[in-house]
Amino acid sequence: MGVSETALLSARDLRAERPGDDGPVAVLAGIDLTLNAGDVVELAGPSGAGKTTLLLALARLLPGVTGDLHLVGVAARDIPAARWRTRVALLPQRATLVPGTVATNLRLPWELQVRSQDEAPGDGALRDALTDVGLGGVSLDRDASRLSVGQASRIALLRVLLTQPSVLLLDEPDASLDDASAAQVARKTAAFAAAGGAVLRISHVRADAAACARYRLEHGLLTQVSA
Amino acid sequence: MSADGAIVIGWWELALAMLFVLVTGGLSIAMSLKLEKDLAIATVRTYVQLMALGFVLRWVFANQTWYIVIALMLVMITAAARVVLKRAPDAPPGLFGNAALSMALTGFTVTFAVTALVVRVPTWYEARYVLPIAGMVVGNSMTGIALAVERVFSDMESRRDEMLAMTALGATAWEAARPSVRTALTAGMMPTINSMAAAGVVFIPGMMTGQILAGADPLEATKYQIVVMLMISAATAIGAISAVMLMYRKRFTDEGVYLEKGLRIQGRKPK
Numbered sequence: 001m002g003v004s005e006t007a008l009l010s011a012r013d014l015r016a017e018r019p020g021d022d023g024p025v026a027v028l029a030g031i032d033l034t035l036n037a038g039d040v041v042e043l044a045g046p047s048g049a050g051k052t053t054l055l056l057a058l059a060r061l062l063p064g065v066t067g068d069l070h071l072v073g074v075a076a077r078d079i080p081a082a083r084w085r086t087r088v089a090l091l092p093q094r095a096t097l098v099p100g101t102v103a104t105n106l107r108l109p110w111e112l113q114v115r116s117q118d119e120a121p122g123d124g125a126l127r128d129a130l131t132d133v134g135l136g137g138v139s140l141d142r143d144a145s146r147l148s149v150g151q152a153s154r155i156a157l158l159r160v161l162l163t164q165p166s167v168l169l170l171d172e173p174d175a176s177l178d179d180a181s182a183a184q185v186a187r188k189t190a191a192f193a194a195a196g197g198a199v200l201r202i203s204h205v206r207a208d209a210a211a212c213a214r215y216r217l218e219h220g221l222l223t224q225v226s227a
Numbered sequence: 228m229s230a231d232g233a234i235v236i237g238w239w240e241l242a243l244a245m246l247f248v249l250v251t252g253g254l255s256i257a258m259s260l261k262l263e264k265d266l267a268i269a270t271v272r273t274y275v276q277l278m279a280l281g282f283v284l285r286w287v288f289a290n291q292t293w294y295i296v297i298a299l300m301l302v303m304i305t306a307a308a309r310v311v312l313k314r315a316p317d318a319p320p321g322l323f324g325n326a327a328l329s330m331a332l333t334g335f336t337v338t339f340a341v342t343a344l345v346v347r348v349p350t351w352y353e354a355r356y357v358l359p360i361a362g363m364v365v366g367n368s369m370t371g372i373a374l375a376v377e378r379v380f381s382d383m384e385s386r387r388d389e390m391l392a393m394t395a396l397g398a399t400a401w402e403a404a405r406p407s408v409r410t411a412l413t414a415g416m417m418p419t420i421n422s423m424a425a426a427g428v429v430f431i432p433g434m435m436t437g438q439i440l441a442g443a444d445p446l447e448a449t450k451y452q453i454v455v456m457l458m459i460s461a462a463t464a465i466g467a468i469s470a471v472m473l474m475y476r477k478r479f480t481d482e483g484v485y486l487e488k489g490l491r492i493q494g495r496k497p498k
Contacts, residue, residue: 018489059395063480063490081482082397090395096388098406114397156392163396 007073008198009035009088009167014057014067016050027053028065029220035167035198040190040210043202044225045217051202052093054217055169058200059090071166082114089165093172093202095156097147102130103140105155109163121162129158133184149176157185161192168192170201186210234440245270284358293352300338300361304330307369311470314373317380318474319486325473329372333466334365341458363434363455364462367419371463372470375415379471382407383478387487400479408471415467419460426456 014031017024027050035041045051056062058069060081069076071087079087086109097105103126110120121129123140130138133154138147147155153176160168168189174182189199190210201211214225248270255262287295308326312318338361342348348356383390383404390403426432431439434455438448478486 060482061391061395061484063482063484063486081484082399085395086397092388092391092395094388096392098389098393108393109396112393112396112398112402114399160396 007034007036010070011058012068014065016053016057016062016065026220031222035200037196037198038193039212040193040199042211042214043200043217049217051217052171055090055171059088059169060084061090086114087165088167089160090169091157091160091173095153097144097152100144102138102142102144102155105144106159129162133158133188134181150181166197168197168199172202172204287354291354296352296354296357299358300334303365304334307365310369311373311376315377315380317384318376319477322474329466329470332469333368333462334361337364337458337462345454367459368462368466371415371419372466375411375467375471376474378414379407379411379475382410387485390485394483400476400483404475408475411471412467416463419463423456423460
């Protein structure tokens with residue numbers, strides 16, 4: 001951790017407020033964070049401390065945030081928001097799939113204007129990816145509404161991973177998974193980091209063995225728990 | 228009976244129609260529905276508003292000028308825009324201009340297209356034709372536009388998780404909102420389409436009924452009614468599309484983030 005030449009994502013003095021009973025409450029009260037290539041960083045903290053808010057802020061999905069964000073040294077203001085989100089990919093806690101088949105969902109990112117020049121993965125690549133997270137028995141033609149919560153959350157993770165972002169922001173990706181499925185997710189995220197990406201994941205249920213650093217967010221401030 | 232064969236309703240007969248309201252009010256009291264007060268107010272408003280309209284139209288027909296006709300159309304459009312927003316509680320504030328613009332776009336284009344191209348009125352601001360047609364265009368399209376506007380905002384709110392996932396994947400505001408826009412436009416257009424499909428089979432449309440009661444030839448009344456129904460469908464489509472396309476973006480920040488309820492902090496403008 002720390003500023004280095006391989007820093008993929010850096011945040012300086014991130015601040016955000018939300019309305020409280022007695023006026024605005026600082027959810028992020030000046031957060032500094034750097035994610036380097038190969039990092040898997042775990043984020044913990046009490047409910048309502050602002051962990052999800054921090055992930056949204058890093059993905060530029062939260063209005064009203066102040067502070068500086070850089071992606072591989074380039075300031076956020078110099079990168080269009082939609083392009084930023086293709087590089088700094090957030091996986092929300094509630095896995096939400098769009099109506100349609102598994103294949104429709106996995107190829108959704110390539111239906112978007114921001115990737116109109118890119119080629120979507122073929123059926124073979126999608127089947128391999130499904131097998132890789134223990135979903136080899138799930139057909140590409142299966143309707144997304146017939147998936148279990150655990151299956152849907154892994155497909156949502158795959159959908160993000162297939163886009164090959166630089167930074168992965170995971171909001172409790174294994175909250176609805178059994179131990180075996182959670183281990184597959186941990187293996188996938190570790191492989192993503194090993195290939196040069198960086199991962200910041202909120203963990204409530206299980207600690208990630210591959211984590212190189214653990215942070216705790218409380219009262220709007222980030223403290224390192226262990227390296 | 229009037230000269231063209233219509234049976235004229237006298238003031239006494241008009242007052243007699245109150246009996247229907249008295250019966251309904253009696254039922255409301257007997258069944259403790261507590262509708263009698265609303266019913267009484269609505270009845271008084273019906274008499275007062277429609278009688279006032281009758282006098283105004285009679286005066287306008289006798290003294291018509293282009294600016295009086297346009298001014299009356301603007302009054303209709305303003306009132307309709309207020310109704311559209313009142314029926315959309317999830318809509319963000321400050322949309323009156325957009326609602327009025329959509330109503331004006333559909334009100335003026337469809338009304339004058341019909342009066343100029345189909346009815347071929349001798350004077351473009353012929354009040355006897357322009358005002359009733361504008362009333363039907365604005366009134367009927369208002370219902371469809373209100374439905375579409377209400378639906379686009381309520382549907383986006385119910386899809387907020389899906390839209391967050393899409394935006395996180397790089398979707399633009401339009402790409403995230405598109406399914407809600409489709410749902411809203413379908414909802415706005417469906418009553419008009421259903422009405423067109425059922426006309427003449429399930430019911431005799433109001434305007435045609437009015438013309439027949441006023442002594443017009445049924446076939447001539449039918450021709451007018453067909454024009455009116457097609458005109459209303461076009462007005463609803465133009466109005467709903469323009470209103471929804473002008474308004475849905477107001478729920479997103481400049482960076483394409485959907486402002487769900489939790490993010491709509493009072494007094495703070497999004498970045």
